[in-house]
Amino acid sequence: MPAVDAAGEFETIQKLLRPLAHPDYARGLADDVAVLPSRPGFDLVLTKDAIVEGVHFLPDDPLDTVAQKLLRANLSDLASKGAEPFGYLLACHWSPRCGWPEREAFAEGLATDQAAFGVQLLGGDTVLTPGPASFSATLLGWLPKGEAVSRGGARPGDAVYVTGTIGDGWLGLQAAQGRLSLEPERVEALAERYRRPVPRVVFGRAVRGLVTAMMDVSDGLVGDLGHVARASGAAITLDLELTPRSAAAQAWLESRTDPEAALERLVTGGDDYELVLTVSPRDEAAVKREADRLHLRLTRIGEVQAGAGVSARYLGQALTLSRTGWTHD
Amino acid sequence: MPAVDAAGEFETIQKLLRPLAHPDYARGLADDVAVLPSRPGFDLVLTKDAIVEGVHFLPDDPLDTVAQKLLRANLSDLASKGAEPFGYLLACHWSPRCGWPEREAFAEGLATDQAAFGVQLLGGDTVLTPGPASFSATLLGWLPKGEAVSRGGARPGDAVYVTGTIGDGWLGLQAAQGRLSLEPERVEALAERYRRPVPRVVFGRAVRGLVTAMMDVSDGLVGDLGHVARASGAAITLDLELTPRSAAAQAWLESRTDPEAALERLVTGGDDYELVLTVSPRDEAAVKREADRLHLRLTRIGEVQAGAGVSARYLGQALTLSRTGWTHD
Known part of the structure; x- marks a missing residue:
C-alpha cells in the first residue's frame, strides 16, 4: 500500500539510528537481526512495553522525552528484577507529525538515555501510521543465573x-x-x-x-x-x-x-x-x-x-x- | 489519560494470551518480564518488525491472518539467518475495531502459527490506540555459535x-x-x-x-x-x-x-x-x-x-x- 515516508525511512535509519547501534550485536542495523552471544552463568531478562500518543504521552510532548519515557518505562521493569540492562530493540510507528526535526529529537532522547543507563540499540523497525504515533521497545538485561527477583516472595513480618x-x-x-x-x-x-x-x-x-x-x-x-x-x-x-x-x-x-x-x-x-x-x-x-x-x-x-x-x-x-x-x- | 478498554486488557491477557505463553520462560505473563536461561554454544538471534493497518495489512483483513502475517514476516527474517525460532514478545496496539471477537481471532492466528513454527509467547504489552491498529513482535531464535548467515558473502561465480x-x-x-x-x-x-x-x-x-x-x-x-x-x-x-x-x-x-x-x-x-x-x-x-x-x-x-x-x-x-x-x- 502506498505510504510515502517524507522524512525517509532509509535516512532515519542511516543518520539517526545507526549512530546508536550496539557495536558488536546490532550488525550495523543492516541485517534485519541482532545476534547476541550466549553469556554462560547469566539469564537474559526481556521486557516489552508500548506507548501511544494521546494515551501514554501527550500529543504536544517533545519527542525526546517520549523516547526517554519509552526506554525508562521498560528499564523500570528490568530494575524490578534486579537486572543489568544493556540493549533494546525499537519499533517506531511514526505519524504525520513526526517529520525530520521530531525524529532528530527522538534520536537525541534515545542517545541521552543510552548514555545514562548503559543501553544500546540492537535493531527494530520504523513504519508509518496515519493515526497517532506509537512506539514500542524490547529491553534486554543480564542477571546472574536464577537471581531474578520475584514479586511472589513477600512473607508475613516483612x-x-x-x-x-x-x-x-x-x-x-x-x-x-x-x-x-x-x-x-x-x-x-x-x-x-x-x-x-x-x-x-x-x-x-x-x-x-x-x-x-x-x-x-x-x-x-x-x-x-x-x-x-x-x-x-x-x-x-x-x-x-x-x-x-x-x-x-x-x-x-x-x-x-x-x-x-x-x-x-x-x-x-x-x-x-x-x-x-x-x-x-x-x-x-x-x-x-x-x-x-x-x-x-x-x-x-x-x-x-x-x-x-x-x-x-x-x-x-x-x-x-x-x-x-x-x-x- | 482515560482510555477505556471495553474488551478488557486483563481479560485479553488472562483468557487469550496466557494460554499461548512459554511454559518455562514467560513466568505466566504475570511478571512483566521473560527470563531466558543461557544456552552455551548458541547465539541468540533477535528481530523486530511492526505492521500497521492500512499500510501493511488491509482494514478488512481478518485478524487471525494479521497475527499470522506479523509472526511470519518476523520468522522470515530468522529464516534468512538459518536460525531456529522458539519465542516472541508481542505488542498489540488495539484500535476501536478490535473488540473481543477480533481479539479471539487474533489469538487463534497466533496459536495456529505457534504450532506450525514451534514458537511460544514470552511476553509483551497490550495498549489501546484511537488510530488504526498496529502490532509489533520481537522474534527470538537460536543459532550454533558464529553460524549466522550473512548477506555479505556472495562471491563471483556463485x-x-x-x-x-x-x-x-x-x-x-x-x-x-x-x-x-x-x-x-x-x-x-x-x-x-x-x-x-x-x-x-x-x-x-x-x-x-x-x-x-x-x-x-x-x-x-x-x-x-x-x-x-x-x-x-x-x-x-x-x-x-x-x-x-x-x-x-x-x-x-x-x-x-x-x-x-x-x-x-x-x-x-x-x-x-x-x-x-x-x-x-x-x-x-x-x-x-x-x-x-x-x-x-x-x-x-x-x-x-x-x-x-x-x-x-x-x-x-x-x-x-x-x-x-x-x-x-
Whole structure:
C-alpha cells in the first residue's frame, strides 16, 4: 500500500539510528537481526512495553522525552528484577507529525538515555501510521543465573518499602495538561516527572539479593501492591500517611480540602516508576544502607501480614478498599 | 489519560494470551518480564518488525491472518539467518475495531502459527490506540555459535537461487483489494499469499552451512538482491524470465500486453517472504537436494559477478535498471 515516508525511512535509519547501534550485536542495523552471544552463568531478562500518543504521552510532548519515557518505562521493569540492562530493540510507528526535526529529537532522547543507563540499540523497525504515533521497545538485561527477583516472595513480618516519591506521575499528567493550580516551578517539576520518570535500575541491582519481593510501581501503588500480595499469598497493610511525597505533591496536598481523598488519588495514580519492595527484618538495615549509598529516598510504608489483599490505615484508622480507593469502615 | 478498554486488557491477557505463553520462560505473563536461561554454544538471534493497518495489512483483513502475517514476516527474517525460532514478545496496539471477537481471532492466528513454527509467547504489552491498529513482535531464535548467515558473502561465480515463487505478494495485495481480473480461485490464492506468506524457516536452517549469502525477499526481489550485492561487494545478474511464478501469477502475466513490464512489476513488488541465496558451484547440488527433500521449489535466477549493483537480462537481452524497474539499453 502506498505510504510515502517524507522524512525517509532509509535516512532515519542511516543518520539517526545507526549512530546508536550496539557495536558488536546490532550488525550495523543492516541485517534485519541482532545476534547476541550466549553469556554462560547469566539469564537474559526481556521486557516489552508500548506507548501511544494521546494515551501514554501527550500529543504536544517533545519527542525526546517520549523516547526517554519509552526506554525508562521498560528499564523500570528490568530494575524490578534486579537486572543489568544493556540493549533494546525499537519499533517506531511514526505519524504525520513526526517529520525530520521530531525524529532528530527522538534520536537525541534515545542517545541521552543510552548514555545514562548503559543501553544500546540492537535493531527494530520504523513504519508509518496515519493515526497517532506509537512506539514500542524490547529491553534486554543480564542477571546472574536464577537471581531474578520475584514479586511472589513477600512473607508475613516483612516490611514494605518504596523508593522516591509517589503520586508525581499522576499529578504530572494534570500538570502537563495545564489542569493544576500551583506555582509554575511546581507545575514544571511535576510535568517533568510525568514525561521523564527515573527508573531505579542501580538500586534494583543493589538490593537484588536482599529483598523478598519487588516490582515497579507503574499502574498505581495500591494496584501494584495488590499484585505483590496476590503473587505472595499474603496481605499487605499500607499506612497511607507514610507514603512519600515530593515537595510539589505536598504543596498540592495542602491545597486540598479533603487530605485523605487527595492521598488516595496519589496512591492510585499511575506512572510513578518507583520500586516497591518487601524486606525481612533481618535485611532492613542492609537495604537502607544501599539506599543511603545511592542518595535515594527509601520509605517504609507498611507491612506484610498473613491473609490476602491490600488494606490501608490513615492516621491509625482502618479504611476499606473500594475499587479505586478507600471508604471508611 | 482515560482510555477505556471495553474488551478488557486483563481479560485479553488472562483468557487469550496466557494460554499461548512459554511454559518455562514467560513466568505466566504475570511478571512483566521473560527470563531466558543461557544456552552455551548458541547465539541468540533477535528481530523486530511492526505492521500497521492500512499500510501493511488491509482494514478488512481478518485478524487471525494479521497475527499470522506479523509472526511470519518476523520468522522470515530468522529464516534468512538459518536460525531456529522458539519465542516472541508481542505488542498489540488495539484500535476501536478490535473488540473481543477480533481479539479471539487474533489469538487463534497466533496459536495456529505457534504450532506450525514451534514458537511460544514470552511476553509483551497490550495498549489501546484511537488510530488504526498496529502490532509489533520481537522474534527470538537460536543459532550454533558464529553460524549466522550473512548477506555479505556472495562471491563471483556463485549461482543465485530463490525459493518458491516471486510476485505473489504484490499481486495478492491487488487481489485482496479487488483490483485483479482473474478467475475467482486465482484471486483467492493470491490474496491468501498476501495475507499469509510462508516463511522458509526449515529450508533456511537446512542450507545454513551451504550458502555464501542469504536474505529474505520482503521489499521486492531486485531491491533485496541489491542489498546482497552491496554487502558482498559484488554484482548480481538476474535473468528475468527465469523468475519463478505461481500458476496464478503466470495467468496474470499472460493477460498483460507487455510481458516484460509485467515481469518487472513482479520482481519489484514486496511481501514475497521467500529466501534468495547465493551458492558456490561446489555446493549447488547439496542445496538442491535440501529443497527436494523439503518439496520446496528452488530456482536458479542469476549469477554473481565481479563489479557492483544488480543488472538484468530478459531473453538474453541486457536491460538497464531504472529506479523501480528496467528500461532497454
